[in-house]
Amino acid sequence: MMHEGPVEQDEEGSDPRLATCRGKLQSQRAKLNQDINKQIMIRNGAEKLYKVTSNKKLRETVALELSFINSNLQLLKEQLADLNSSVNIYQNKSSAQLVPMIPLGLKETKEIDFKEPFKDFILEHYSEDSSKYENPIKEFMDIRQAVRTPTRDYNGVKLLFGYYNLLYYIDRRFFPPHRNMGIFFEWFDSLTGVPSTQKTIAFEKASVLFNIAALYTQIAAKQDRLTSSGVDSAVDNFLRAAGMFRYIRDNFSNAPSMDLSSDTLDTLIQLMLAQARECLFEKLTPGVENLGLQTCLEVAQEAQEVSAVYSSVHKVMNNSSVKDYVPYSWISLLIVKSEHYRALAHHYAAVGLLEHNGEINKETEIYLEFVHSIDANDSPTCMDIKVPRTMEERRQLGKAHLRESLLLHEEALRLHRMCKQLRQIDNLHERLRMAHDSSLDRYARCEQEDDFQEILDPPPIQAATKYQLTLMPPDFSEHAIKDLFHDLGPLKVFCARRQWTAARQIQLKKENEENFGFSVRGDSPVIIAAVDAHSLAQEAGLKEGDFVVLIGITDSKWMGHEEVVRLIRESGNELTLKVVTPIDHDYLHPKSSNNSTASSPASNTSTLSSGELSRVHMRFTTNPFAKDKRRRATWNFFRRSQSKDREFPIVGKDDNVLYR
Known part of the structure; x- marks a missing residue:
């Protein structure tokens, strides 16, 4: 089960030296495709001119031009085929007698600067000092930079899986469904080098998953299949690749690039299964005669x-x-x-x-x-x-x-x-x-x-x-990660999909025998359950349903019920609170009473008066990976199967990738 505890998450599994040769190859592919598209456009224009003109001399000139263009197109396509057919570099060098396998190259992506968009969003949406989150933003950008050049081994696979799981938090912290963040994800097609750009983070997720599958194919092709263990490893990795391609096909639709289309993924699934079966056959042949x-x-x-x-x-x-x-x-x-x-x-x-x-x-x-x-x-x-x-x-x-x-x-x-x-x-x-x-x-x-x-x-x-x-489906729970922006608060409340008012500071000062006049409920974060009429709390502007995010100078977003009560009691006669009011969801009165203890922090109440304080234990699970495994697939915006419990199913109309 995945957790939010501190997990070492460095750049292990990345080799920046790979960027030079792969980037050069990708640039060559992109240039060839641009040249091919240019020649096709010229040919289409020439063919139209040939059809409409009645001038014999002009028709002869156009026919000659078409012949020249077709020759150029053939040469360009052959050059592109040569680039995409470089399978030798992925094969095991010690097994020259073995039939070569077909591995896949990785999708490339450009570097993205998340610093200013994320800082602006933290200030605007969370009403927090964005300078406190410069290090988490930098760490996230470093991880993404490392993901661009993963090593061709299981460390590289681990790095990509960790980044994909991290995107779960990034998606919910910084990408609201009702507007665009101004961040564009650009990835190059695996085989053609054609770039595709999308505003939705779902494209980033699908591309990372494709690269995980591609890494599996490269690891499988590298195995020494003259040994039994090498054959077993090759079969295992080809099946993992096929399982990942199927996961992408089943959870993503209307893909902007050809390598993520359903037809291509179906073909890759069958290709990987065929290669796995070929490896199994190689295990049967020694000494069979x-x-x-x-x-x-x-x-x-x-x-x-x-x-x-x-x-x-x-x-x-x-x-x-x-x-x-x-x-x-x-x-x-x-x-x-x-x-x-x-x-x-x-x-x-x-x-x-x-x-x-x-x-x-x-x-x-x-x-x-x-x-x-x-x-x-x-x-x-x-x-x-x-x-x-x-x-x-x-x-x-x-x-x-x-x-x-x-x-x-x-x-x-x-x-x-x-x-x-x-x-x-x-x-x-x-x-x-x-x-x-x-x-x-x-x-x-x-x-x-x-x-x-x-x-x-x-x-x-x-x-x-x-x-x-x-087929072996991906198991995302094997790769534990941490929420880099944990300090923003529990994800069930403090996410990009929720809205609340700007933070307000509440100053309360009472006499020895006087009450503050409010009660609290729940855990992480604690919610104001009730405010007494004509009390100090009401006069100071405290409202039912407010979240307590700061007690004095202590952040209380992750605090449990008892800990908040203890801090308030220890404050004496003067209490300073920082609260926010949700405006899109009623946490105090959840819709369903059956799951109120699991979905709302408004379950346990303590009245803050001079009388006895009641203490009730309630621990809310904030770990998204502890839920039913079927929920993992809902991490993607443009998922094929519909989910009734999703509250924001709409992606901006400017995006090419649509939610299904």
Whole structure:
């Protein structure tokens, strides 16, 4: 459970040296996109001119210009694709034989100066001396600055989670729903570098969550998957990334940037799940060729499952709304992997058949019928051997699988050669070539000179898996943080969504036997429950429902009921109070009597007279993270699902991000 106690919150997990190279990359992306947009506008104008003009010479000139513009556009898009295809820097350098994974780059953001807007708001809204909060403001700005350059490890993830949780307090302290603070959050798109600017802090939150997911993908790609622990860590991080992308998709809508759109997030979720399944498959393959026919068949089905998943992601990524956004190399890599794992499925099926000695038992025969299901295949070139009965049939079926594996690997190598960016990934070509040579070597060994049988295709292998992957939703409660602006008072009252009058100073002076003439209730802060008619308190201007924020020179906003009563009693005959009057909410008479003890400080009463003081214990929980976990999602303004208990559902009409 999260708490507001002091928690060390420094710049651990940040490396400012990363800003230079990443900022340069982002600038290059932004410039390329500006050039692309400029060329598209020129092309649109030229196309319109070509359509409307009847001058033959002018049409020829415009056609030549269009050809030149299209060439420029192609070159610019290729340069952008090269920038977005730099996956090698995220891979594990000691595992050159492994197929590379697709990680995501982080969204960049510009520095923001919160000092003057926050100080002005503290003075105007909270009627406090804003100079007292210069250090908290500076600390918040330092944390945000650190978040711009997180380290590519779990310390960086921790830093981003801490900042996101801190935004819960910043949102409620400084961002009222009824007006804009004049603060603009600008973030660059992860893949295109196109900047997006929003006034709402919800955009800041969504961008931070996206960067957490992107960090998970980079950590996963860095794992040494030749070890069991490395594979487990890679799977875990890909699933965490997928869970975070789903959380963003489910809680944010009408995103201003393409990388936060629902279509893109759906694609990224499926991509991360596919890569997690690929990592699981890599854990199954070491030594499997020596474990018998049924084990080889199980691994063959797992390989076919990986191929089917990548084929499905390829179809999703080819969607018109996503295809032009993601790098072409990603689409090419998906289809290469799909062909590669289909080839491996046939390879392992062939190995199991060719290496098996003796008769095939009944259980394995039943399994073979399941593996070689051809109910939907009516191809005349497909052999009718599903369960081989003799050694020769096993050899024929195994040889057919090897031949299919060779053909599929040759197709994967061809697709690899067709993509300029993939050709630059040496370990991918090496891995494909090694798999192809392994099947070719076995095919040569089972080839016989007197083999004149017709070459037929093997029955297709049915995809199946024994492993169910589950998305891992983010657990924000793991990262404890503190409210930097704790001194402003309890968040349930002293927040940007509540309004009250300016603070008033109340001077009370009584005789020894005289009463002050008021009573108090509740805790943190204590509220004036009643004011006696014609009393000292009434004459001094004290009102029912006032919050006591200062007793003498002591801040009382966080004080409990008994402590306030003690201070007032110890003041003697002269008492100085500082109070504020709420004007948008009746804390003294809450609407619901059922939850009055949990939602209002007006529950316990002490009458401040010369008589006996009653003391009642009541501790109000001010920790927002101690509530039902379902409440965490309500931290976001532009949430998809509606909440009936939210009091301010409207975002300014000038904002592009709308509350749903």
